[in-house]
Amino acid sequence: MVTITWLRDFIFDYYINPIIHDTGYNPVNTLTWALVLAPLCLILVLKLLRRFRVAIDEAFIAAVSPYILLGAVLRVIEDAELISPPISYMLISPLIYLLLIMYVISLLLITYKLCHRRYKLVFASIGLISLIATLVIIIVFNHVHEHLWLPWVIPAVIGISGTITSIIYAIGTKLHLHFLHSRLNLAALGAHMLDAASSYIGIDLLGYHGKHVLENLIVSHTGTAAEVCSSSSSGYSSPCYIYSIPSSGTREIVIEIRIQIQSSGISYCLPSSSSGLDPVSGTPSGLLLVFDL
Numbered sequence: 001m002v003t004i005t006w007l008r009d010f011i012f013d014y015y016i017n018p019i020i021h022d023t024g025y026n027p028v029n030t031l032t033w034a035l036v037l038a039p040l041c042l043i044l045v046l047k048l049l050r051r052f053r054v055a056i057d058e059a060f061i062a063a064v065s066p067y068i069l070l071g072a073v074l075r076v077i078e079d080a081e082l083i084s085p086p087i088s089y090m091l092i093s094p095l096i097y098l099l100l101i102m103y104v105i106s107l108l109l110i111t112y113k114l115c116h117r118r119y120k121l122v123f124a125s126i127g128l129i130s131l132i133a134t135l136v137i138i139i140v141f142n143h144v145h146e147h148l149w150l151p152w153v154i155p156a157v158i159g160i161s162g163t164i165t166s167i168i169y170a171i172g173t174k175l176h177l178h179f180l181h182s183r184l185n186l187a188a189l190g191a192h193m194l195d196a197a198s199s200y201i202g203i204d205l206l207g208y209h210g211k212h213v214l215e216n217l218i219v220s221h222t223g224t225a226a227e228v229c230s231s232s233s234s235g236y237s238s239p240c241y242i243y244s245i246p247s248s249g250t251r252e253i254v255i256e257i258r259i260q261i262q263s264s265g266i267s268y269c270l271p272s273s274s275s276g277l278d279p280v281s282g283t284p285s286g287l288l289l290v291f292d293l
Helices: 002-020 027-051 058-079 087-091 095-114 119-142 153-174 183-205 213-222 226-242
Strands: 250-257 266-273 288-291
Touching: 002 027, 027 095, 058 087, 058 095, 058 119, 058 183, 087 095, 095 119, 153 183
Parallel strands: none
Antiparallel strands: 250 266, 266 288
16 A cells, blocks of 8 residues: 555656646656657657658658647646646647657658658648648737747747757868768757757846756856857767767668657657668667757
């Protein structure tokens, strides 16, 4: 009986209460999501993609991009308290990422079956419409709750992340480092920088607090979230190089699956050949772990 009570309290303290009270991550649920839930979801998604012969290439990454932005925008709706519990729980990590990944995979498979030749265009269009519709909801509510929209934040986030990404790109080009100026790697780096820049502005300038364990650890030791930007860029570049070197006559690239995994504070990157992952027999050569602070 004592064991059952302890187990129940453990589950509520480390898994359920952080969702109900939106208190963010702790070391226990971070490790659980990162080492169990995220790899499981990734493996299931890859199996589905291979079964339906969906190649992971640059066009696929572009088509998925609106859904990545949609996840961030949906999270804003919950943070702004535009919806109430228990529905709002579905927009709190990791539930929001599970919800979004089911939405994305369902739409992808439906469009693939119905519009085989143009499925990526149709799939991307639905994602863009979903993103715009969600943004409209926020803009409409902003007329009632003026605190939802600060016009200078978006240009600031894009400016900071764009500047850092451009500097790294320039260094990579000057030193002829392919892994720092290839388009896919640069896109993944830019995504890291957007996340880091928004964290810096939110924590240092707007008075918010971080919800990731590693992020809070950095802020508590340095007194600023600006260090998150440098940590994200340096933490990304080195492991990215591992999968950018030629291997068996084929240059490997890094395609980052960020739909659901970002919540754990660790990003899982799927390496594949530059022509895309073979949907039938292609097998990833490994999983790359990148700390996403």
